[in-house]
Amino acid sequence: MKITGTFLDEISHDIPSANWGKEDWANEFKVMKSVGIDTVILIRSGYKDKITFNSKTLSKHQAMRPAYTDLVDLFLNEAEKNSMDFYFGMYDSGKYWHEGKHDKEIDLNLALAEEVMEKYGHRKAFKGWYLSHEFEEYNEGQLRLYEKLAVRLKEFNQSSIMMSPYIKGRLQFEKPITPMEHEKMWSQIFSSLEGKVDICAFQDGQVDFLELQAFMEINKKLADKYSITSWSNVETFERGMPINFLPINWNNLRYKLEVAEKVGVDKIITFEFSHFLSPHSVYPAAHNLFNRYKEWITK
Amino acid sequence: MKITGTFLDEISHDIPSANWGKEDWANEFKVMKSVGIDTVILIRSGYKDKITFNSKTLSKHQAMRPAYTDLVDLFLNEAEKNSMDFYFGMYDSGKYWHEGKHDKEIDLNLALAEEVMEKYGHRKAFKGWYLSHEFEEYNEGQLRLYEKLAVRLKEFNQSSIMMSPYIKGRLQFEKPITPMEHEKMWSQIFSSLEGKVDICAFQDGQVDFLELQAFMEINKKLADKYSITSWSNVETFERGMPINFLPINWNNLRYKLEVAEKVGVDKIITFEFSHFLSPHSVYPAAHNLFNRYKEWITK
Amino acid sequence: MKITGTFLDEISHDIPSANWGKEDWANEFKVMKSVGIDTVILIRSGYKDKITFNSKTLSKHQAMRPAYTDLVDLFLNEAEKNSMDFYFGMYDSGKYWHEGKHDKEIDLNLALAEEVMEKYGHRKAFKGWYLSHEFEEYNEGQLRLYEKLAVRLKEFNQSSIMMSPYIKGRLQFEKPITPMEHEKMWSQIFSSLEGKVDICAFQDGQVDFLELQAFMEINKKLADKYSITSWSNVETFERGMPINFLPINWNNLRYKLEVAEKVGVDKIITFEFSHFLSPHSVYPAAHNLFNRYKEWITK
Numbered sequence: 001m002k003i004t005g006t007f008l009d010e011i012s013h014d015i016p017s018a019n020w021g022k023e024d025w026a027n028e029f030k031v032m033k034s035v036g037i038d039t040v041i042l043i044r045s046g047y048k049d050k051i052t053f054n055s056k057t058l059s060k061h062q063a064m065r066p067a068y069t070d071l072v073d074l075f076l077n078e079a080e081k082n083s084m085d086f087y088f089g090m091y092d093s094g095k096y097w098h099e100g101k102h103d104k105e106i107d108l109n110l111a112l113a114e115e116v117m118e119k120y121g122h123r124k125a126f127k128g129w130y131l132s133h134e135f136e137e138y139n140e141g142q143l144r145l146y147e148k149l150a151v152r153l154k155e156f157n158q159s160s161i162m163m164s165p166y167i168k169g170r171l172q173f174e175k176p177i178t179p180m181e182h183e184k185m186w187s188q189i190f191s192s193l194e195g196k197v198d199i200c201a202f203q204d205g206q207v208d209f210l211e212l213q214a215f216m217e218i219n220k221k222l223a224d225k226y227s228i229t230s231w232s233n234v235e236t237f238e239r240g241m242p243i244n245f246l247p248i249n250w251n252n253l254r255y256k257l258e259v260a261e262k263v264g265v266d267k268i269i270t271f272e273f274s275h276f277l278s279p280h281s282v283y284p285a286a287h288n289l290f291n292r293y294k295e296w297i298t299k
Numbered sequence: 300m301k302i303t304g305t306f307l308d309e310i311s312h313d314i315p316s317a318n319w320g321k322e323d324w325a326n327e328f329k330v331m332k333s334v335g336i337d338t339v340i341l342i343r344s345g346y347k348d349k350i351t352f353n354s355k356t357l358s359k360h361q362a363m364r365p366a367y368t369d370l371v372d373l374f375l376n377e378a379e380k381n382s383m384d385f386y387f388g389m390y391d392s393g394k395y396w397h398e399g400k401h402d403k404e405i406d407l408n409l410a411l412a413e414e415v416m417e418k419y420g421h422r423k424a425f426k427g428w429y430l431s432h433e434f435e436e437y438n439e440g441q442l443r444l445y446e447k448l449a450v451r452l453k454e455f456n457q458s459s460i461m462m463s464p465y466i467k468g469r470l471q472f473e474k475p476i477t478p479m480e481h482e483k484m485w486s487q488i489f490s491s492l493e494g495k496v497d498i499c500a501f502q503d504g505q506v507d508f509l510e511l512q513a514f515m516e517i518n519k520k521l522a523d524k525y526s527i528t529s530w531s532n533v534e535t536f537e538r539g540m541p542i543n544f545l546p547i548n549w550n551n552l553r554y555k556l557e558v559a560e561k562v563g564v565d566k567i568i569t570f571e572f573s574h575f576l577s578p579h580s581v582y583p584a585a586h587n588l589f590n591r592y593k594e595w596i597t598k
Numbered sequence: 599m600k601i602t603g604t605f606l607d608e609i610s611h612d613i614p615s616a617n618w619g620k621e622d623w624a625n626e627f628k629v630m631k632s633v634g635i636d637t638v639i640l641i642r643s644g645y646k647d648k649i650t651f652n653s654k655t656l657s658k659h660q661a662m663r664p665a666y667t668d669l670v671d672l673f674l675n676e677a678e679k680n681s682m683d684f685y686f687g688m689y690d691s692g693k694y695w696h697e698g699k700h701d702k703e704i705d706l707n708l709a710l711a712e713e714v715m716e717k718y719g720h721r722k723a724f725k726g727w728y729l730s731h732e733f734e735e736y737n738e739g740q741l742r743l744y745e746k747l748a749v750r751l752k753e754f755n756q757s758s759i760m761m762s763p764y765i766k767g768r769l770q771f772e773k774p775i776t777p778m779e780h781e782k783m784w785s786q787i788f789s790s791l792e793g794k795v796d797i798c799a800f801q802d803g804q805v806d807f808l809e810l811q812a813f814m815e816i817n818k819k820l821a822d823k824y825s826i827t828s829w830s831n832v833e834t835f836e837r838g839m840p841i842n843f844l845p846i847n848w849n850n851l852r853y854k855l856e857v858a859e860k861v862g863v864d865k866i867i868t869f870e871f872s873h874f875l876s877p878h879s880v881y882p883a884a885h886n887l888f889n890r891y892k893e894w895i896t897k
Contacts, residue, residue, distance in 0.1 A: 283880070292619055
């Protein structure tokens with residue numbers, strides 16, 4: 001089972017920019033296509049004062065730094081040239097939803113969505129929306145944010161609504177969740193999101209490798225129960241090293257890919273191809289990872 | 300407005316060495332020249348027990364590790380071959396001036412300056428001195444250090460005295476300074492340095508992007524008032540990422556370059572070309588940044 | 599005096615994988631050979647649930663992630679093709695010996711050694727065992743671990759037993775040890791290990807550069823006294839930088855190599871060639887370091 005989707009990590013929280021120009025991105029999309037990627041997901045369209053395109057809505061709300069290149073247009077173009085689906089990631093204020101002001105985050109994003117529909121909604125590659133406000137546990141405001149956005153976004157263009165939450169796992173949290181607690185909590189969350197969110201791609205990097213299958217089986221079972229399509233976000237960066245974040249060890253990636261296949265997810269995506277798995281990556285270890293991955297998928 | 304000067308970051312506090320040899324440096328200076336760089340500033344000639352050349356003065360003061368290559372001579376040679384101005388950065392003990400013993404730091408540097416004048420003072424590229432003891436707020440000892448060094452260094456060879464302080468900004472300090480406080484404080488500082496320090500190139504990476512123009516306008520106004528030439532040190536590395544420090548996002552660099560131009564500084568320099576903007580950098584993202592920058596300056 | 603041995607850092611605690619395949623490793627061993635490396639030391643055969651080969655012994659003990667490539671076999675092959683000696687690094691549970699349960703760590707490793715002897719003991723390159731449980735000060739359990747393993751491992755095949763401890767030095771510890779304390783403590787330790795451990799290669803990165811010679815002279819004197827062969831583990835990565843761990847500055851490496859030669863160690867090894875000194879490294883600064891090193895050894 002191959003990786004067939006990837007996030008596009010512009011705007012980034014924590015991964016340094018490769019500083020690619022249009023031609024570099026064109027080459028990158030070609031390579032993605034060559035190894036079977038048919039889906040790209042913009043991780044977020046904006047974060048605080050950073051934006052991927054010069055949005056009138058966001059600029060009205062607060063001063064934004066200019067986007068000298070319209071990345072949404074650039075990514076849509078490349079997706080279209082390579083027959084890929086594009087998911088648009090929502091704006092993250094970096095504040096309201098952390099301060100309990102979820103309604104402000106909702107309103108801002110609903111207004112943004114109107115502008116996005118008008119500007120890019122007709123584009124052939126525009127396949128869906130990505131709810132970029134990641135979370136790992138039950139929270140009323142957070143759920144309201146997801147429900148309200150999902151319902152409204154779907155009305156626009158009957159497109160797919162996707163999310164990629166994380167697991168409160170041992171590799172990131174001092175008090176990690178048990179599989180049983182996880183099952184109970186996500187059952188509650190999914191019951192709220194049923195019929196609203198179409199696709200859930202859990203991140204797979206927060207739990208111990210040896211616990212991964214147990215957690216992913218729960219995820220798959222719950223998603224099936226609540227009619228949500230299961231994807232897996234098989235992370236291609238290594239966690240738990242002094243340098244955060246660099247390309248993952250191929251042995252670890254293969255292990256996680258095999259777990260995803262065993263569990264029976266519908267699709268494997270990754271965060272993310274261009275820094276961690278691409279032969280064009282600014283990290284040379286990614287070039288080697290790409291070679292190992294290609295050997296494996298062509299075996 | 301282009302970047303026409305760069306620091307040379309040997310001896311480094313925090314940036315890993317590229318391990319370039321003489322030929323690598325020769326190629327690097329040629330590239331610098333090709334994009335308009337006419338000024339190079341040695342960030343410091345020594346730090347604790349590390350030195351850029353085997354100084355008798357410093358070795359008398361404390362045991363120093365040998366400098367197997369005379370970097371001052373190497374940089375002067377390359378500057379001369381490429382018709383560049385060279386600024387010599389002073390020695391940083393890493394201790395005295397942090398312990399309030401500024402006079403010891405002064406004496407050591409005055410003695411070093413004698414040796415440097417004798418050894419390199421006649422060199423064609425030797426254009427000035429760089430006061431390498433960076434600071435961000437009023438401090439009597441610090442000012443005495445700057446005044447005493449500036450006055451004496453100028454006597455030697457009527458050369459330029461340069462400084463590159465930082466702003467106590469939001470991106471680095473928990474209790475950041477307001478623009479008004481900054482103006483008041485730097486007015487006091489500049490009034491002490493008037494007629495002594497010739498050039499002030501504030502670092503531009505500690506304040507929010509959206510605050511940058513406000514702070515830089517204050518800097519320019521004050522420098523004009525106290526007859527100090529305004530340069531801007533437009534940093535080419537990214538701040539606030541898990542990996543410190545990697546090449547900046549081109550979008551951010553262009554934004555800061557445009558602010559510097561709007562404010563009307565006399566010259567833009569950077570910390571620093573060779574790790575973060577050079578096509579020879581050990582960080583591949585710098586190669587791409589160089590391409591973006593070249594596209595922009597040749598447009 | 600050249601570097602003639604290197605660790606192989608798979609399984610790593612803290613250094614990201616280069617993701618090399620068999621061909622990459624073949625090229626790497628050729629380069630090592632070309633600069634005089636005749637000894638390779640597997641840093642550890644396993645760590646927690648990570649292993650370099652699918653060990654029945656370890657899998658019986660706890661669930662292990664699969665090793666998709668048998669790295670021990672791969673390294674032995676390459677060592678044999680290049681006439682090198684191979685040292686096998688023991689398994690590190692990551693827990694028992696930190697919790698005072700040294701006997702459990704011993705039993706596990708003794709059982710593993712039986713399997714290793716059967717599987718790889720006959721291999722031509724198999725020259726010795728490396729005691730991978732690093733330590734820096736006297737500890738009864740730790741010494742029992744070393745003594746028991748050393749005695750039993752030697753019985754197997756009369757091979758060499760090697761260790762590479764660190765010094766409780768200023769660059770890593772808030773309360774660093776003095777040379778006098780260090781001498782007293784390691785005299786006690788070596789007196790326990792005499793006749794059991796054959797080779798001790800102290801790491802050289804934890805003490806100040808200017809203190810290095812004093813500590814290494816003590817190490818050499820003590821090792822001579824207790825009939826242990828002195829090697830030096832001259833680290834090729836830089837310590838004390840914001841990014842841990844990147845290739846060392848050539849000036850620093852040369853300094854440490856010269857100290858090792860002055861002190862008169864029998865052999866210089868390094869942690870480690872492939873990330874920090876190799877022309878194939880994923881860190882470009884290592885390529886330049888290799889060039890500097892080659893210039894120096896061929897002068």
